[in-house]
Amino acid sequence: MSGAAELAMLLSRAASGDQLAFRDFYDRTSAKLFGVILRILPERGEAEDVLQDVYLTIWRKAAEFDPVRASPVTWTATIARNRAIDRLRAKRVRPTAPMDDAAIVEDDAPLADALIDSARGASRVQAALATLDPRHAAAIRSCYFEGVTYEALAAREGVPVGTLKSWVRRGILKMRDSMGDSAA
Incomplete structure (x- = not known):
């Protein structure tokens, strides 16, 4: 089933x-x-x-x-x-302010260069994930992007929790190497 x-x-x-x-x-x-x-x-x-x-x-x-x-x-x-x-x-509360305050309202949206940097970072992560064994990449996606616990994912994959943690850890290390990051 x-x-x-x-x-x-x-x-x-x-x-x-x-x-x-x-x-x-x-x-x-x-x-x-x-x-x-x-x-x-x-x-x-x-x-x-x-x-x-x-x-x-x-x-x-x-x-x-x-x-x-x-x-x-x-x-x-x-x-x-x-x-x-x-x-x-x-x-969400809709605040009201005097019209005179409109000139000093700040735009909280990220600047274009920050959006570009973010998009580049996301594409670098996706490219690094593509270099991994498909099961390891899927485990990292599930744990970090979907919020699946190690225990739940190990049960779903039919492997011990320690094995799953090793897949994720080795995958992340390989991703760091492929992305050129030396920071831990």
């Missing part, structure tokens, strides 16, 4: 009130959803609150999940993303 099929089965069981199935579903998906939320709400405490709300929603709406329309991860990631955006919108 594929990972998506297992998650769909767990959601189906959770829809019937199976708390153990829901706990297993949570264990398998929480790192991913937390990563989605953290990208939108960088304050960890707030992101944790939203994650809790997301899982309450998933518990309540598990019966509405349709595996024909979306994978379990896509369905839950959409819920997480929408909740995080809702929280972000709710906390």
Whole structure:
């Protein structure tokens, strides 16, 4: 049974009130959803609150999940993303200021040279990842870009946690060498 099929089965069981199935579903998906939320709400405490709300929603709406329309991860990631955006919108206060203050409003957007440097850095990271063994590169992407824990990723890959950590560590060292960075 594929990972998506297992998650769909767990959601189906959770829809019937199976708390153990829901706990297993949570264990398998929480790192991913937390990563989605953290990208939108960088304050960890707030992101944790939203994650809790997301899982309450998933518990309540598990019966509405349709595996024909979306994978379990896509369905839950959409819920997480929408909740995080809702929280972000709710906390925005629209300040008002006198018109005379308009001349001194600063633009917080990054300057063009900073955006170019950032894009170059991202392309260097992607190029360095491309030099790695595909499993090692995928492990680094999962851990650093998706927020998957070592334990969850090791279970998914079917390898010991120590092996997975070694893949990531060696991969990062190889990336540093290929990028010409000597800093640790």
